[in-house]
Amino acid sequence: MSFNSLIFLFAFLPFVLIVYYSLSLSRLHLLRLPFLVLATLGFYAHAQPRYVPLLLVSIIINYLLAILIVRTENPKVKQRWLILGVSANVATLIYLKYFSVVSGAVCGVFGASNPFINIMAPLAISFYTFQQIGFLVDVARGRIVLDGLMKYMAFVAFFPTLLSGPITLNQEIAPQLAARPDRERFAQNLLIGLVIFSFGLFKKTVFADTAALWADPVFNAAQSGASPGFFLSWGAAFTYTLQIYFDFSGYSDMAIGVARMLGVVLPLNFYSPLRSTSISELWRRWHMTLSRFVRMYIFQPLIIPLTRLSADRGYGRWKAFSVSMLLPTFLSMLIIGTWHGPSWTYVTFGLMHGTFMCINEIYNAITRKRRRGKLETRTVLFAYGLLTLLAFVSAEVPFRAESMSAAWQIFAGMAGLHGLGISQDWATSFSSGGNAMMIPIIAIGLSIVYMFPNTEQIMSRVRPALEWDKWRQVDPARFSFPFEFNIVWMGAVSVVLFFGFAFLSRGSTSFIYFKF
Amino acid sequence: MTTKNILPVDEMIEAGRAWRLMSVLLSGFAVLNILSVQLPHERYIRYQQFDYSDLFKLRWVYERIHDDPTPIDVAIIGSSRVEAALSAPELAAALGKRLDRPIHVANLAVPYEGRNLHYIIVKELLESHPETRLILISVVERADISHPAFRYVADTRDILDAPLMISHYYAEDAAYLPYRQMSYFVQSIVPSWFGKSLVMRKDYLGTDFDSTKSFRIPRGRLIDRGLVAPMQKLKNEAAELKAGLGNTDGYWVQPSAWYTLNEPLEPEYTARIAALAKQHGAFVVFVHLPFYSSRPWQYDHAAYERLGPLLDAQQFSDDAQFYADGGHFNRFGIEKISPWIASAIDPYLDSLRSSNISPR
Numbered sequence: 063m064s065f066n067s068l069i070f071l072f073a074f075l076p077f078v079l080i081v082y083y084s085l086s087l088s089r090l091h092l093l094r095l096p097f098l099v100l101a102t103l104g105f106y107a108h109a110q111p112r113y114v115p116l117l118l119v120s121i122i123i124n125y126l127l128a129i130l131i132v133r134t135e136n137p138k139v140k141q142r143w144l145i146l147g148v149s150a151n152v153a154t155l156i157y158l159k160y161f162s163v164v165s166g167a168v169c170g171v172f173g174a175s176n177p178f179i180n181i182m183a184p185l186a187i188s189f190y191t192f193q194q195i196g197f198l199v200d201v202a203r204g205r206i207v208l209d210g211l212m213k214y215m216a217f218v219a220f221f222p223t224l225l226s227g228p229i230t231l232n233q234e235i236a237p238q239l240a241a242r243p244d245r246e247r248f249a250q251n252l253l254i255g256l257v258i259f260s261f262g263l264f265k266k267t268v269f270a271d272t273a274a275l276w277a278d279p280v281f282n283a284a285q286s287g288a289s290p291g292f293f294l295s296w297g298a299a300f301t302y303t304l305q306i307y308f309d310f311s312g313y314s315d316m317a318i319g320v321a322r323m324l325g326v327v328l329p330l331n332f333y334s335p336l337r338s339t340s341i342s343e344l345w346r347r348w349h350m351t352l353s354r355f356v357r358m359y360i361f362q363p364l365i366i367p368l369t370r371l372s373a374d375r376g377y378g379r380w381k382a383f384s385v386s387m388l389l390p391t392f393l394s395m396l397i398i399g400t401w402h403g404p405s406w407t408y409v410t411f412g413l414m415h416g417t418f419m420c421i422n423e424i425y426n427a428i429t430r431k432r433r434r435g436k437l438e439t440r441t442v443l444f445a446y447g448l449l450t451l452l453a454f455v456s457a458e459v460p461f462r463a464e465s466m467s468a469a470w471q472i473f474a475g476m477a478g479l480h481g482l483g484i485s486q487d488w489a490t491s492f493s494s495g496g497n498a499m500m501i502p503i504i505a506i507g508l509s510i511v512y513m514f515p516n517t518e519q520i521m522s523r524v525r526p527a528l529e530w531d532k533w534r535q536v537d538p539a540r541f542s543f544p545f546e547f548n549i550v551w552m553g554a555v556s557v558v559l560f561f562g563f564a565f566l567s568r569g570s571t572s573f574i575y576f577k578f
Numbered sequence: 579m580t581t582k583n584i585l586p587v588d589e590m591i592e593a594g595r596a597w598r599l600m601s602v603l604l605s606g607f608a609v610l611n612i613l614s615v616q617l618p619h620e621r622y623i624r625y626q627q628f629d630y631s632d633l634f635k636l637r638w639v640y641e642r643i644h645d646d647p648t649p650i651d652v653a654i655i656g657s658s659r660v661e662a663a664l665s666a667p668e669l670a671a672a673l674g675k676r677l678d679r680p681i682h683v684a685n686l687a688v689p690y691e692g693r694n695l696h697y698i699i700v701k702e703l704l705e706s707h708p709e710t711r712l713i714l715i716s717v718v719e720r721a722d723i724s725h726p727a728f729r730y731v732a733d734t735r736d737i738l739d740a741p742l743m744i745s746h747y748y749a750e751d752a753a754y755l756p757y758r759q760m761s762y763f764v765q766s767i768v769p770s771w772f773g774k775s776l777v778m779r780k781d782y783l784g785t786d787f788d789s790t791k792s793f794r795i796p797r798g799r800l801i802d803r804g805l806v807a808p809m810q811k812l813k814n815e816a817a818e819l820k821a822g823l824g825n826t827d828g829y830w831v832q833p834s835a836w837y838t839l840n841e842p843l844e845p846e847y848t849a850r851i852a853a854l855a856k857q858h859g860a861f862v863v864f865v866h867l868p869f870y871s872s873r874p875w876q877y878d879h880a881a882y883e884r885l886g887p888l889l890d891a892q893q894f895s896d897d898a899q900f901y902a903d904g905g906h907f908n909r910f911g912i913e914k915i916s917p918w919i920a921s922a923i924d925p926y927l928d929s930l931r932s933s934n935i936s937p938r
Binding site: 068072245246247248249250252253256257547548549552553555556557559560563564565566567568 | 590591593594595596597599600602603604605606607609610611614749750753754756757758760761
């Protein structure tokens with residue numbers, strides 16, 4: 063079930079809220095979490111009923127492993143249980159998400175049919191697997207006190223975050239879920255959640271789905287072997303970047319909004335990343351909880367032993383820098399790319415970002431002394447921002463393309479190898495403006511990205527996300543219109559909600575991140 | 579412990595005020611939806627939404643009904659199966675000869691099943707052409723689905739008046755109205771921005787557009803009426819049909835109560851069409867064009883016969899030469915169907931013989 067579906071908006075969500083709060087505010091409040099878990103299973107089953115048992119088994123086994131880790135005194139045995147748990151999760155993920163494609167490729171080489179062709183990746187498996195790996199590691203590190211299976215189930219099977227994140231930590235969500243909702247805040251949370259959700263719905267249906275109308279025809283044509291020209295290729299790359307930007311931003315707002323309606327505050331997941339002035343900053347602001355997971359559970363565990371190794375072996379400055387910084391950075395980005403799916407296009411996406419990040423780190427290392435204590439001029443910051451934007455837009459090409467051949471067609475177009483190619487027959491024809499409409503769409507989209515505050519900045523005074531104080535002052539937008547509890551704001555949000563809802567029926571696409 | 583104890587304190591408002599503000603927000607949302615549905619637009623715009631799709635003929639349907647001054651004595655309504663098989667010019671010629679006066683036949687059928695769209699077309703037809711006396715309507719085996727074009731071309735009232743709130747399509751159709759009305763409103767103001775027009779196009783397909791002859795969908799594929807389907811394809815489709823209808827011995831099976839409860843569109847709208855026709859003094863005749871190799875009475879013939887006479891072309895079902903695919907006749911089939919239909923409707927031509935009503 064998707065947040066941008068009628069059944070979710072008008073049946074599932076109201077039903078869950080009514081029952082959840084009826085239970086919470088009554089003597090039956092102990093049934094609150096079991097109900098939430100059941101609701102989430104229904105939410106999941108609406109899309110993929112056959113994988114509900116897998117989700118349940120995964121939750122139960124991980125919890126049992128956590129118990130074993132906690133009860134084991136011997137650190138080495140504890141470590142073994144952790145390795146077993148992490149390996150089992152990773153193996154399940156690899157088998158269900160990657161094995162069919164890899165075996166298909168191998169069988170293809172030998173001209174054999176693929177015996178694993180029917181394996182279909184379960185919805186959300188990447189998200190709940192990562193979430194549970196993080197849980198096991200934190201249990202082993204002693205950061206989490208186990209608090210019962212039901213609370214753990216409610217943490218993993220929490221429908222606002224289950225399908226596409228944010229990838230939350232047990233220690234930040236479980237205490238909120240365990241606490242009984244506060245009667246005084248119940249109405250306020252509903253209202254704040256609805257406002258945040260409305261912004262998310264609007265971004266998804268009005269902005270993201272509109273951008274898709276122009277990006278899709280070009281990428282689809284490239285997949286069919288067409289050769290889009292320079293302007294059309296860049297136009298498609300930019301419109302797709304805007305599509306995924308507003309799609310994921312909208313999704314993250316909707317998840318935060320729905321969770322807030324239930325009285326739960328989620329971590330930030332998206333913070334105007336295209337306004338970043340470096341690719342590493344961009345990744346701290348795009349899919350923030352995935353980046354956090356990779357940093358906490360992959361990058362940091364890699365960087366410490368590699369730094370030690372460099373020191374032990376007496377590597378020189380650049381060799382040590384390469385081994386202890388560039389290698390884990392590159393590997394982390396490669397893992398992020400491959401996490402999206404078993405396709406060379408995602409591997410290429412990861413490789414490109416890994417390369418960009420390494421260049422960024424090398425540049426920082428070279429210029430650190432020169433820049434120390436100096437503020438960059440606006441022109442320099444603009445140049446950094448532009449370079450970051452172009453790098454990101456380029457990497458979105460393989461991310462969106464259905465095959466590497468389609469990605470090469472677009473890349474060739476962007477390099478001018480197919481001529482200028484402003485209007486091809488196969489391109490979009492939704493209006494008499496045709497492909498030229500890409501220009502105002504890109505201009506409007508980028509203006510919103512660069513000039514307007516993000517949802518969290520608008521909602522700043524009601525603490526829209528966890529650790530908000532750390533972000534409150536980061537990168538303020540040129541325009542500012544903070545939310546207030548008054549009738550004017552309610553009127554404005556009702557307009558936002560109305561357009562979000564109306565455009566939903568135009569023919570909304572599925573959230574891009576649902577397929578991961 | 580409550581969430582108040584574990585989350586940082588933020589700006590608080592009283593619960594009563596929060597409820598009042600929420601009611602303002604939701605009321606504003608409701609009012610905007612209601613207002614948007616009231617937005618005016620040109621009806622012709624609705625029928626131009628499919629210009630480059632399989633349903634491109636809808637625009638011609640509108641133009642034939644509203645802008646073409648030629649009367650319509652006999653109308654053909656249904657899906658692509660009757661669109662492909664019943665030639666309006668051939669039927670007009672045969673009837674004209676029989677009645678010794680010019681008879682005008684319009685094949686207003688469009689691809690895809692969905693009786694609710696047929697109702698909308700019949701409504702448009704009878705409001706604009708009171709001279710219409712005979713309506714030939716396709717029989718549907720079991721395709722009680724909403725037509726994909728219904729929500730685009732129906733009046734707001736027709737969408738909201740759709741039968742039974744439990745219809746699978748009701749919520750989606752109704753939810754589409756705000757966007758549709760806003761979109762059509764803007765398209766009516768600046769039609770050229772959207773490649774639309776407020777007046778009949780110069781390259782109108784003509785009164786005698788014959789969809790039983792091969793044509794090409796604008797910017798799209800060729801619809802080849804001369805195609806003869808491969809035998810194996812026909813056999814496969816026949817097997818699929820039997821499986822789909824839930825019977826193997828070839829006779830119509832009463833759908834389950836659940837099916838009837840959830841999918842009331844086909845019988846409901848067929849009855850509405852019959853009632854509307856009766857109200858306007860038109861006569862409804864049902865025409866069954868069989869799938870290849872289907873057995874007799876693989877549909878609820880009794881229900882149709884309660885509403886009007888039923889003509890069945892079952893005798894052509896076993897000749898593979900007549901089929902372009904499992905459900906559509908080709909030119910060889912059409913050449914057999916045309917004389918058959920002209921002859922079969924003979925008992926129901928009385929209304930045409932006495933007709934002296936002028937078009938609007």
